[in-house]
Amino acid sequence: MASVSESKKACTVNPLKMSQPLGACFAFMGMDNCMPMMHGSQGCTSFGLVLLVRHFKEAIPLQTTAMNEVSTILGGLENIEQAVLNIKKRANPSFIAIASTGLTETKGDDVDGYLKLIHRKHGETLAGTRIVYVSTPDYVGAFEDGWAKAVTCVVDAFAEPCEARDPQQINLLPGCHLTAADIDELREIIASFGLKAIVLPDISGSLDGHIPENFTPTTLGGTTLAEMQRMGASVATLAIGSHMSAAAMALEERSGVPYRVFERLTGLGAVDELMGYLSELSGQPVAAKYRRQRGQLQDAMLDAHFWIGSRKFAIGAEPDLLAALTWTAYEMGGEVLAAVTTTPSPVLAGLPCAEVLIGDLEDLETRAKASGCEILLTHSHGRQAAERLAIPLLRTGLPMFDRLGASHVLMVGYRGTRELITHWANSLLEAEHQAKPEDWPLNAESLAAARGMSPPASSCGSGGCGCAASPSHEQSETHLSQELQP
Amino acid sequence: MDARVSAKIQDVFEEPACEHNQNKSAKEKKKGCTKQLSPGAAAGGCAFDGAKIALQPIVDVAHLVHGPIACEGNSWDNRTSFSSGSKLYRTGFTTDINELDVIYGGEKRLFKSVKEIIEKYDPPAVFVYQTCVTALIGDDIEAVCKKASEKFGKPVIPVNAPGFVGPKNLGNKLGAEALLDYVIGTEEPDYTTPYDINIIGEYNLSGELWQIKPLLDALGVRILSCISGDGRYKEVAYSHRAKASMMVCSKSMINIARKMEERYDIPFFEGSFYGIGDMSETLREIARLLIQKGAPEDLRDRTEALIAIEEKRAFERIAAYRPRLEGKKVLLITGGVKSWSVVAALQEAGLEVVGTSVKKSTKEDKEKILEIMGQDAHMIDDMTPREMYKMLKDAQADIMLSGGRSQFIALKAKMPWLDINQERHHAYAGYEGMVELVQEIDKALYNPIWEQVRKPAPWELATASI
The missing domain is CATH 3.40.50.1980 (Nitrogenase molybdenum iron protein domain)
Structure with missing residues (x-):
């Protein structure tokens, strides 16, 4: 069980979180022949677009209602109307899917109302194109919430009761x-x-x-x-x-x-x-096929547990990804000592780690450093933290802009689990410490004894018991060097 | 609108040094350079994006974005503007305002955020960027910054360019205004020399400044301040002591160049680092202005000597590619100066430019194109992605040079493509840069993948029985 808390800082440093409307538009990108659009200033779309282009290395369809200061204050009806007509004319998509932003939510645009007016006015022109709208202010929730809301909206808009069930x-x-x-x-x-x-x-x-x-x-x-x-x-x-x-x-x-x-x-x-x-x-x-894959996973777990067991993980991800990673690390014998996420979720409290913080990558870095984490799992923005911590970063989640193949990373099923834990084990294996001659120095007491000198004085007499009174390593070193003076 | 932002925008629009602006009627001028965006068919960043692009390359400053998570969370650490020292500019700071802040105002959170940053990171200055939502709810970032500066004894600079006031280009200029109002002229350099220059509007993308710096170093010319690539707060603050300025011709910060001339008598010229001829012209201009301001005359001859050797070396190396590149067709989709400045180098390598976009070019740019490419020059005013795709697919060009936005148009047409805009990973400035550009074109054209990806699948062959 984990205690879940929110970061108390006023300033977010190195954000882990991305915005709701981007999550919503990302969900809309999973609909065929669709043009997602943010109702906001053109920057909202531009930033989101660049982020997804860099992640997928693909052209990303994402439009904007291009709100400016005046249209924001007067309301976005005209902009939405023009945008919808423009998109219809240029691309004739099956869907135009709109997500609101912080800007238009602060103003309080009634987009559902606008869409009714637009339909009344342009019903014929827009025939064949379905329009769906989801409210996703930037200053509430995170990417995952935006995705969830968008899918719920789509279900509400298009799913229908069917008379006959298809058992297949x-x-x-x-x-x-x-x-x-x-x-x-x-x-x-x-x-x-x-x-x-x-x-x-x-x-x-x-x-x-x-x-x-x-x-x-x-x-x-x-x-x-x-x-x-x-x-x-x-x-x-x-x-x-x-x-x-x-x-x-x-x-x-x-x-x-x-x-x-x-x-x-x-x-x-x-x-x-x-x-x-x-x-x-x-x-x-x-x-x-899957019976075999299960065996292969079991075998991979046996091989990988040497490397993952007792290793200290720092994980920064949205709640459900965090849950999948934290549980998998735990089940492989790893310890998740730093867990940071973006938004509240019912999965967090049950996670097998002491604490989950709703925070940023600075929080993750601080905790990882304090608890001596050995591996960092988060998106590409963790790269600066990993460099400072000098531990491997396994890029997980979105955005993954400085590696190729983001769409083809497999994490589910027996095969996906096998690939994931093998990947972790390999990174830890590569970062493995190579023993050096000076890795196992004798303690001062043993050294003194071996050289025929009296042990350094301390309250319990030996100092080797590890009690609070035992001299620190540094002190005993000085002590020893003094004794060794001719 | 905040009266101050509105006044700034008018001021920026009336830029007298902008030729484009001077050719307009009074009424047009008032409308400014904001093209009316078409909802549902628009592309490009907002004013906040532009301000951030212009100022974030100042590497030792903490750049704090006051707004909801989208503005910083969706965009941070996404540029290749390099630093030779501090990495603080790559740290993402944002107030990440929540619903309660929207209702009660975000000024307190902003002030506390500045405090936390100064306590934890101790930067020489904090830049605070305004965004749409916080502007709309009336957060007064100027007042908060003033209070914070007084309280913490450190410059806290308001950058008032919320996204919805206009496009990226306007944001560049509003960012520049913040430097003029709050930074430039506030500190003094330890010493000055007759060879001190400012470079304005260069962002050190992929380290391009470092392709130029060795040339200037060799001539004894000191970059007192680069605004803003690989810049330091202090350097910008004392940039008013330079003898001359070069304005990199994207014009993104023309207001800095002109106002510094007005206020501090620093003459400037407009130059480019792209293209061999342009690089040489830039060096000549730097020498000319410095001599005009009192630098020893021998700088001119030393500059000419350097140019002669560097040009010869570059052209020789480029000519080596001629046998491989002769007759290959290039489609150049960029804008402004690059629509012609790289053409000479491409022609030297035997490449044929079959089209160059002039969407963002000025009248002079177009004249230059005619001069270099002759009357046959194919100037493309506005090409839709679909047309670009078709042109490539029909093999009317062998390679496209453009920005990241159109990358996939070329790649999905299974045609070679090279990034020559801001997200590029290679540095193409100066003599070295042009050689690198030609090298990269060769590398792209001769990659063996093209033949393979264009090969039909076995089941597409007529004779196949699969």
């Missing part, structure tokens, strides 16, 4: 910490039970690094409207990460599809649970 179909609601590779892996696992998953949002379709045949300004790949409308026919919904429970619940309310939240799918026990659940749901046995 399930819904998968991945959290924002899952990569394209994670989603692909889960889809395959689910398929091995004879089930088909509708994934929402599906960034494995849109941000997996494909080369389209033609230039497209919107997302290419991701969940389609038809798929969203069919979600109500599924036999179950799997939500991955506790921040996806609200969306799963909303889906159940709308369509009666029961859900199950898996807080994480990294770690032997966690994956076992998923396999058991899917097997029961489908009435199918676990495929031979």
Whole structure:
């Protein structure tokens, strides 16, 4: 059990957190033929866009209502209207997905109202393009919250109750910490039970690094409207990460599809649970491929525990990613001595570490230093801290701008867990201390005794018992050198 | 709008040294250089972004962003502006205001934040950046900074360029105004020489300043202050003691150059480090202005001697690539000076420039293009991503040189691409830089991957039975 507290500082130093609207727009990028848009000043979009471009090394569709001071004060109706019409004309997407920002929320724009007016006025022009809106002020919550709210909004907007259930179909609601590779892996696992998953949002379709045949300004790949409308026919919904429970619940309310939240799918026990659940749901046995993979994971755990056991971890990540990493480190015998996250979440209190702080990377660095952490897990912004701490940084989560392959990092399933712990073990192995001749000096007392001198005086007589009264190393050194004077 | 910001913006818009501005009617001038943005079809950063770009390269200062997490949390430590010393500029400081701050005001949190920074990091100065939300709720950062300066005995500088007042370019200038109002002229250098210059508007991206510095060092010219690449607070504070200034021609900080001339009688010229001819011209201008201000005359001859040797060395090395690059077609999508200044070097290497964008170029830039490339010069005014993609896909160009924004247009068309804008990882300034640019073009064009990625899949072959 962990005590969860918030940093008391006035100034955030080296932010771990990113903003809600960016998380929301990232979720919208998992919808097919979609143009996400931030309702705010153009900088809001520009910063978010650059961040995602650097993470994915892909063109990122993200537009802005380009609010300025005057339009903010007068209200953003005109800007939204123009933006929607412009996007429709230039890109004709299936979806225009809007997230508000701190600026327009401070003003208090009634975007839902605006959209009704716009529909009334331009209904015909906008036919074929669905517009969805989510309220995500920058000064509340974090990236993960924005993603969760956006998915809930999409469910509310497009999921429908269906008359007949398809016993072969399930819904998968991945959290924002899952990569394209994670989603692909889960889809395959689910398929091995004879089930088909509708994934929402599906960034494995849109941000997996494909080369389209033609230039497209919107997302290419991701969940389609038809798929969203069919979600109500599924036999179950799997939500991955506790921040996806609200969306799963909303889906159940709308369509009666029961859900199950898996807080994480990294770690032997966690994956076992998923396999058991899917097997029961489908009435199918676990495929031979995964039985083998389970064995391989067990073997990797045996090999890796030498390196991970008792090692001190410092982890900075959004709540559900933090949970997956902290549990996995704990289950491998590691100790998480510094854990920092971005926003409150029900998963935090149950984590197997003493303390979780809602704070920044400065907090993480200070704690890692104080407790002598040996490995740092956080996003690329941890690079300066890792350098100062002189410990390995394993880039985990978003953004990962100074490494390639962010979409293809696999962390879920037996295979993903195996890859993750092997990666950790390898880094620790590389940072392993090579013994030197001076690593095991004798203590002063033994040294004196061996040289036929009387032991240094102290209250308990020996000083070797480690009691508070024992002379410090430095003192005994002086003592000894004095005695050694001719 | 905060009356002070509004007055500043008008002031910046009326910049007399901006030729672009001088050609406008009085009415147009009043509207300023803010192009009306088109919602849903806009790209580019905000004024806050621009101010941060302009000032963050001052490396020993703590740059504190007063606003919600988006402004700093989504963007910090994302540039390749290098430092030869302090790394404090790479630390992300933000007040990360919450809902209660929005309701009750964020001034107290800002003041406490400054205090924490000074206690923990003890920088020579703190720069406080205003953002949209805190501007909208009326946080008076000037007042907080003034109070904090008095209380902590350290310069705390307000940078009043909230994102929603305009684009990045305006922010550059508002950032520059903060330096003029609060920093420049507040300290004195230990000593001065007749060879002291300022370089204004150079951000030391990928260390480009260090491609130029050895040339100046060799001539005995001292960079008293670079505003702002690899800059130190103190250096900016005493930059008013320079004998001459070079304004790097992006014009991003033209107001600093002109107002320093007005206030401190420091003459300036507009120059570029990009392109061999431009580099030489820049060195000549520096020498000319320094001599005009009293530096010994021999500087001119030494400069010419250096230019002769450096140009020869550079052109010889570039010519070596000629057999490999002859006739290869380059599409140059950049703006302003770079739309022509690198062309000579590319032509020297045998490359043919099949198009150059002039969207951000001035009339003079366009004349230069005609002069260098002749009447056949293909000037591209505004090319949509789709058109760029098509041009590359149809192999009307062999390589595209552009900024990161259009990177994937080229790569997804399976065509070579080279970054020549601010996020680039290579330094292309001066003589060394041009050689490096040609080297990089060669490296990109001759990479064996192009042939492989363009190869059809086995199942796409007509004869395949797969």
